[in-house]
Amino acid sequence: AVMSTMSGIYDVLNMFETVAIFDESIKDIQPFSVQIVSETREPVDLASGLPFQTHASIRDIARTDIIIAPAVLFGADGWKKGRYPELVDWISGQYEKGAMLCSACSGIFLLAETGLFDGVDSSVHWGLQGAFRTAFPNVPINPEKVLVVSGSRSELITSGASNTWHDLVLYIIARHAGASAAQSVAKLFALQWHRDGLAHYMPFTPEREH
Numbered sequence: 001a002v003m004s005t006m007s008g009i010y011d012v013l014n015m016f017e018t019v020a021i022f023d024e025s026i027k028d029i030q031p032f033s034v035q036i037v038s039e040t041r042e043p044v045d046l047a048s049g050l051p052f053q054t055h056a057s058i059r060d061i062a063r064t065d066i067i068i069a070p071a072v073l074f075g076a077d078g079w080k081k082g083r084y085p086e087l088v089d090w091i092s093g094q095y096e097k098g099a100m101l102c103s104a105c106s107g108i109f110l111l112a113e114t115g116l117f118d119g120v121d122s123s124v125h126w127g128l129q130g131a132f133r134t135a136f137p138n139v140p141i142n143p144e145k146v147l148v149v150s151g152s153r154s155e156l157i158t159s160g161a162s163n164t165w166h167d168l169v170l171y172i173i174a175r176h177a178g179a180s181a182a183q184s185v186a187k188l189f190a191l192q193w194h195r196d197g198l199a200h201y202m203p204f205t206p207e208r209e210h
Contacts (some may be wrong), residue, residue, distance in 0.1 A: 005104045005165045006070035007052065010034055012169050012189055016181075023184040031177040037061055039087050058090040066100045066172065067091055069107030071125075071165070078131045079109045088113045095155075102157040102172065104165040111158075112136045122158040123148040147171060166191040 013032045020027035038044055041057040069091075074080070092114045095101055103111050105125045109132065111117060118138040126143035133141060142148055143160055147167045150156045159168040170191060174182035185191065 006036065009068060009070065009104065009165055009169050010036060012185060012191070013172070015185075015189075016177075019181075019184050019188050022188055026177070026181050026184055029177050029181055031173070031181075032066075035061070039084065058087060061090075061094075063097055064094055064099055066102065067094055068168075068172075069101075069103045069110045071105035071107055072109065073106075074109075079135050081113060081135060084110065084113070092116065100155045100157065102159075102168060104159050104168055105161060108132070108139075108158050109135065112139050117150075117156060117158075120150045120156055121148050122150065122156070123160040123164075124158065125161040127161070163192065167193060 013034045016026065016030050016032075020029070035055040036044075036052065037056045037058050037060070038054045039058055041054055041060070043051040043053050045051055087110070091101065091111065095114070095116055101111050101114075101116065103122075106128055108117070108122055108124050109128075112122075112132075112135070117136070119140070121140050121142060123142050123145045124132050129141055129143040132139070146160055146164045148158050149171070150158075157168065157171065159165055166186075170182045170186055170193065173185055186193065
């Protein structure tokens with residue numbers, strides 16, 4: 001099941017006309033054309049059970065500049081590798097064509113199956129760090145970090161726990177539409193920059209005295 005981060009990211013990236021009502025300086029900016037895609041073009045279920053309509057199948061998308069893997073929910077038995085071979089191959093192919101790969105929270109599990117994150121600093125929800133390290137031991141994970149930008153052209157971008165998708169989407173906006181546009185979007189939607197990191201959210205067990 002997909003978490004509601006997908007709808008949040010989609011809404012924010014598609015609302016520049018609304019933002020322009022409050023900030024005329026970006027009235028002519030429409031930097032993104034966003035689609036929700038899946039393997040089959042069938043609706044995907046959010047974690048709440050609410051179906052979410054997709055716009056296209058990956059077979060319909062020959063080229064894209066940005067791929068964002070939203071947070072996904074999986075069972076106690078962990079992430080099952082190899083379930084989405086066609087999707088993983090499509091992501092790898094788009095990367096080879098120059099696409100930037102981004103993940104929100106647990107979306108890194110899907111992206112990591114491409115092998116493109118092996119040896120690449122990344123982030124994930126702190127509660128999933130154990131499951132991630134088990135599934136992908138070759139990917140250095142930094143769950144205490146809000147946003148990790150890696151790759152030779154800063155093309156591999158991962159965000160950490162839950163609402164750090166705010167930081168991800170604002171980073172994407174700033175990178176492609178400018179810092180002022182990102183500030184305007186943050187102000188309108190009350191999106192939060194998690195400047196202090198995630199370390200204080202993570203469980204901590206002090207070392208035993210010897």
